[in-house]
Amino acid sequence: MKPRILSAVLCSAYFGSALAAQALSDTVPALTAEAIKAYRAKDYARFLEYEQRALRLDPSSPRLQYNVACGQALQGNAPEAVRLLDQLVSRKLDLGAETDEDFSNIRAAQEWKEFEARLAELRKPMVHSQVAFQLDDPTLMSTGIAVDAATGDIYIASVRRRKIIRRTSTEQVSDFIKEAQDGFLAGASLAIDSRRRVLYASTAAAPFMVGYQREDAGKSGIFAFALKSGRLVRKALLPVDGKQHFLNALALDRSGNVYVSDSGTSGIYRLRPGSRELEALTTPGMFQSTQGLAFSDDQKTLFVADYSNGLWALDMASKTTRRVETPIDSWLAGLDGLTRTRDGFIAVQIGVKPERVIRLRFDQKWERVASVEVLEMNHPDYNGPVQGVVSDGAFLYVANSQLALGNGETGAFAAERAKPTVVLRLPL
Numbered sequence: 050m051k052p053r054i055l056s057a058v059l060c061s062a063y064f065g066s067a068l069a070a071q072a073l074s075d076t077v078p079a080l081t082a083e084a085i086k087a088y089r090a091k092d093y094a095r096f097l098e099y100e101q102r103a104l105r106l107d108p109s110s111p112r113l114q115y116n117v118a119c120g121q122a123l124q125g126n127a128p129e130a131v132r133l134l135d136q137l138v139s140r141k142l143d144l145g146a147e148t149d150e151d152f153s154n155i156r157a158a159q160e161w162k163e164f165e166a167r168l169a170e171l172r173k174p175m176v177h178s179q180v181a182f183q184l185d186d187p188t189l190m191s192t193g194i195a196v197d198a199a200t201g202d203i204y205i206a207s208v209r210r211r212k213i214i215r216r217t218s219t220e221q222v223s224d225f226i227k228e229a230q231d232g233f234l235a236g237a238s239l240a241i242d243s244r245r246r247v248l249y250a251s252t253a254a255a256p257f258m259v260g261y262q263r264e265d266a267g268k269s270g271i272f273a274f275a276l277k278s279g280r281l282v283r284k285a286l287l288p289v290d291g292k293q294h295f296l297n298a299l300a301l302d303r304s305g306n307v308y309v310s311d312s313g314t315s316g317i318y319r320l321r322p323g324s325r326e327l328e329a330l331t332t333p334g335m336f337q338s339t340q341g342l343a344f345s346d347d348q349k350t351l352f353v354a355d356y357s358n359g360l361w362a363l364d365m366a367s368k369t370t371r372r373v374e375t376p377i378d379s380w381l382a383g384l385d386g387l388t389r390t391r392d393g394f395i396a397v398q399i400g401v402k403p404e405r406v407i408r409l410r411f412d413q414k415w416e417r418v419a420s421v422e423v424l425e426m427n428h429p430d431y432n433g434p435v436q437g438v439v440s441d442g443a444f445l446y447v448a449n450s451q452l453a454l455g456n457g458e459t460g461a462f463a464a465e466r467a468k469p470t471v472v473l474r475l476p477l
Contacts, residue, residue, distance in 0.1 A: 077103050077113075084116070093123040109377045111137055115144045119151040127158035138167050140378050141423060143402040172403055175426040181445060181474035184214060184222065187467035190257075190455065191447045193238035193299075194472070195248065196440040197276060205447070205470070206236025206250060209455065209462060211258050213239070213250060213274075226274060229260055231281040233272055238386070238436065240299035240307070246276045251296040251309050257455030257462045269294040271309055271320055271327070285325045287311075287318070298386055298436065300342035300351065308351065310339035317342065317353070317363075335370060336361065341387030341436065343394060345415055354384035356400060360409070360418065374417035381409075381421070386436025388444065390477070393418070395444050397434050403427035404434055406444065406475060430471045444475040 084099035097120030104113040118133035134146050146152050147168060155161050184191065190208035197204070201218030204225060211233050215225035225248075226233060235255035241248050253269035254261065270286035287294050295313035302308070305322035308330065315336050318327040331339075341354035351363040352373070359381040360373040375381060383400010393409040405426035412419045428434070430448040437446025448471040454463040 077106050096120050111142055111380050122152045122155045127155035127160045130155060131160040131164045134164055138171050143171060172427060174429055176428055177425050178473040178475035181472045184470040187469050189470050190451050191470040192435050192450050194438050194445055195239035195241045196438050197241055198243055204239050206239050208235040208255055209258055225279050237297050238299045240301055242301055247282060248274045248276050249299055249307055251299055253295040256457055256460035261460055267294060269296040283325055285320050285327045287327055298341045300344055302348050308342055310342055312340055315339045341384055343387040343389045352387060354387050356383060376421060379421040388437060388439050397436055397446060404431055425475055442477055444477060446473055448473050
């Protein structure tokens with residue numbers, strides 16, 4: 050779960066993203082820094098020169114390609130700007146050029162009108178799922194989902210209502226835990242330890258959750274509940290240290306350790322069996338914006354989706370990282386969650402437009418992503434789609450978390466625009 054910070058970005062906003070990302074060459078950050086200076090000085094010719102040099106060093110970067118298109122438009126070169134934007138569209142990427150003022154002086158060109166037609170084609174829904182079920186309460190702001198393989202029961206976390214809902218295999222819906230039970234905050238992600246019959250839930254304070262108090266700011270943790278009764282088994286909270294923590298995606302290993310990403314202050318924590326203390330697994334700066342987590346089969350590698358910077362592999366023994374190689378035409382920024390399949394992952398990608406579900410298939414040695422396939426895109430029910438779970442040959446996920454209806458500063462919630470939660474079932 051992540052605010053959609055990459056969804057309709059102006060050229061200038063891409064500069065910050067490029068600086069935040071780990072560059073593939075030592076000179077790319079320096080060139081980007083110089084490009085920022087030139088842009089702010091309205092020296093667009095020099096800005097274009099720096100971005101072109103950076104793109105030559107990292108030719109697969111959509112961010113850099115978009116910036117070069119901005120530079121060409123600012124120079125009045127409509128054919129070249131549109132050519133670059135068309136390349137992004139061919140990769141199914143809409144980076145917001147239609148509303149970016151950097152393209153305003155070429156919008157009368159014929160090339161731009163043709164580009165808009167191709168953009169409209171990209172925005173058409175690609176739908177292969179069916180509605181699995183709905184939850185009637187429109188104020189839930191539903192996010193994490195987990196399925197108990199032993200019973201078929203489905204669990205869904207609520208951000209706003211601070212609870213977990215259970216839908217049984219006989220379609221009976223009830224509260225697994227009540228609102229704010231045991232101090233539960235806004236629900237984020239869920240994971241089931243089938244062997245120990247425990248449901249783990251990550252939770253964090255959100256200003257638009259019911260009952261929010263000023264002293265809740267910065268609180269975040271993991272709660273463990275008995276699957277049979279909903280009784281709290283234990284909980285572990287991070288110390289309130291003045292930083293904005295939001296514990297999010299969960300991963301379990303066979304020894305009973307729980308791993309959780311922090312999407313507020315980037316990092317990964319571990320909760321050992323029986324412990325009530327969260328220990329830092331990574332060091333500051335190792336990742337830019339940690340999201341989804343998933344283990345390799347031998348559990349020697351933890352795969353990490355970095356919202357700003359794509360897919361990474363963390364060696365559990367050495368604590369070293371490597372960026373996972375992907376096909377040159379793919380871009381894995383903006384991933385929300387990672388769900389294991391036999392040969393790779395399913396992920397919801399919300400940091401680009403159109404929002405989508407993608408399938409990542411690895412090579413036989415699990416060293417690189419061999420292919421990236423869009424399974425579903427721009428579904429009519431989307432309003433903040435979020436991470437899902439694979440169950441019975443299909444991917445179950447929430448189509449409309451409606452997180453955008455909550456104001457993170459004032460705590461306001463646009464209830465008049467809220468709708469029932471839609472859970473989609475996408476056959477694999």
